[in-house]
Amino acid sequence: MGILITALVVSWVIYMIIKKHYPQAVLLTAGIVLLLATYFSGTSSILEAKQSSGSAFLDxxxxxxxLLSSRVAGLGLTIMSIAGFARYMEYIGASKSLFAIVASPLKRVKSPYIxxxxxxxVSQFLVLFIPSHAGLALLLMVTLYPILIRAGVSKLSALGVIGCxxxxxxxxxxxxxxxxxxICKLDPAVFFVDYQLPIFFTTTLILGVVHYFVQKWWDEKEGINGYTVSADGIKEDEERPPLIYAILPIVPMAFILGFSPIFKSKIQMDVVTAMFLSTFISMAFEYVRTKxxxxxxxxxxxxxxxxGNSFATVVSLIVAGEVFAAGLTKIGAVDAMIAGTQNLGLGIHVLIIIFCIVIAACAFLMGSGNAAFFSFAALAPKIAASLKIDVVTLLLPMQIMTSFGRVMSPITAAIVAIAGVAGVSPVQVVKRTAIPMVVAALINIAFIFINHS
Known part of the structure; x- marks a missing residue:
């Protein structure tokens, strides 16, 4: 009965999210339904004794x-501080100054596909300091897109790169x-440098070349030879602060990496401290500029x-996803899934790839990497323990694969936004992002075998 209820609830969740209903409410409702089913079945306690309210139903x-109290105090505060700093950078225009510096060599390149x-x-360098798919894509539409168009790059080729x-x-x-x-109990800087960076660096180098051939192939296939636009067709954004502001988005990364176990620093600076310190440094720049x-x-x-916006969108989604994950765990669905996969007799590599494909498909259907990852990430430690592997071995490729599914989805916010600015269909954009993301997925799978060989 528990498996039947789980199947119905999960099907309902997928349907409701595809239909664009509020994902926080959908996941929270689904989690409560699963916990109610657990309560009435009496198969498991909802909370441990030390956390319980004293009433199994109220639990x-x-x-x-x-979940909310633990997340807001720790992970939630970290994510909110990042979002707050990003919003401040957007307000003072520091991201535009950063782009103005890193993009200046681009204007000297004559070949459209080079x-x-x-x-x-350049966009992959910027993503380290502008952690928003939609925010970075729209910034590039204002800054990079005019450069590409004037250099003879086709509209859809430009959107293919910006969409990625x-x-x-x-x-x-x-x-x-x-x-x-x-979840992996790692310092964010260590997780980035030791685990993410090797995959990111390798994949980025390869995808740059892939874009060259893919976009050129699509242009030839669709009979597109580039666009010529009048000077008033697309205007570059000249409203930006002084170029010295380009260092401000980089300051938090310097603090986080510099004062971390990576460099054996005696001083430890967490993400929240780095974001607030960097904000006050930025305020000093603003005061000098504006007087x-x-x-x-x-x-x-x-x-x-x-x-505040981050709490309403990201932190609330994490908590809703964890309530949903708690419901799946308590009703026994996770144990059943683990037992089922083990009974299939598949190798560890194959099982990890299956989990990656499932979560990438969810991101594609939802149009959101966050919604997909936050819904299932909390289940990773238990699944990893059952497979007798480190949780990072399972969670890292899943987290990476989620992004690929999002970039291929025509309902992703960033894809819809840049398609709207350029006046094309989102489907035309994801045609240009799909092949590079498939290649990226294959590279990710190769790293699964390398890291677990």
Whole structure:
């Protein structure tokens, strides 16, 4: 009966999210239904005795409080501080100054398809400091897109590269990466440098070349030879602060990596401290530039605005996903899934690949890497323990594969946004991102075999 209820609930969750219903509410409702089924079946206690409210029924809802309080105090605060700093960088325009510096060599490249390769590499450098797929893609539409179009790159080829701007969630600024590091009980800087960076660096180098051939092939197939636009067709954004502001988005990464176990620093600086310190350094820059102390103080509200928005979108989604995961665990669905996969007699590599494909498919259907990853990440430790592998061995490729599914989805916010700006269909954009993401998935699978050989 538990398996039947689980199948119905999971099917309902997938259907509701595909239909664009509010994912937090869908996952939370599904989790409560599964916990209710557990309560009435009497097969398992909802909470441990030390966490219980004293009432088995009330523990269904007390679970939300337990998860919310632990997440907001730890992981939630980390993610909110990152979002707040990103919002402040957006307000003062520091990201535009950073792009103005890193993109200046692009204007000297004459070959449209060689320009695409370098543009892709520039976008991957920026993703380390602008941890938002939609935010970075829209920034590139304002800054990089005009450069590409004027150089003779076709509209869809440009969108193919920009759509892949955050093809992998990496770095201590990524919510998915922070959650993965937290579950793996690793320092975010260590998780990034020791685990993510080798895959990210290798895949990025290869994908730059892949974009060259894929975009050229599509242009030839569709009879596109580039576009000529008038000067007033697309305007570059000249409203930016001084170029010195380019260092500000990089400051938190310098603090996080510099004061970390990687460099054997005696001083340890966590992500939250780095974000707040970097914000106040940025405020000092703003005061020197504007000479307006009151306006500089007022600007801090954008940090808290970003933090609040992150709680409403990301932290709430993590907690809803964990309630859903708790329901799946308590009703016995996870144990049944583990037993079923073990009975199939498949090797560890094959099982990890299956889990990666499933979560990538969920990201594709949901149009969101966060929704997919946050829904299933909490299950990883138990699955990894049953397979007798380190949790990072399972969770790292799953976290990476989630991003690929999102970039291939025509309902992803970033894809919809850049398609709207360019006046094309999102489906036309994902045609240009699909092949590079398949190649990236194959590279990720190769790393699974290398890391677990």
């Amino acid at each position: 269904i809802f007390h679970t939300i409080k337990v 320009l695409l390769i370098f543009s892709f590499y 701007a955050q093809y992998m969630d990496v770095g201590p600024g990524s919510g998915n990466a922070i959650l993965a590091a937290n 307006n102390f009151g306006a500089t103080l007022q600007s801090l509200k954008y940090l808290y605005e970003g933090m």
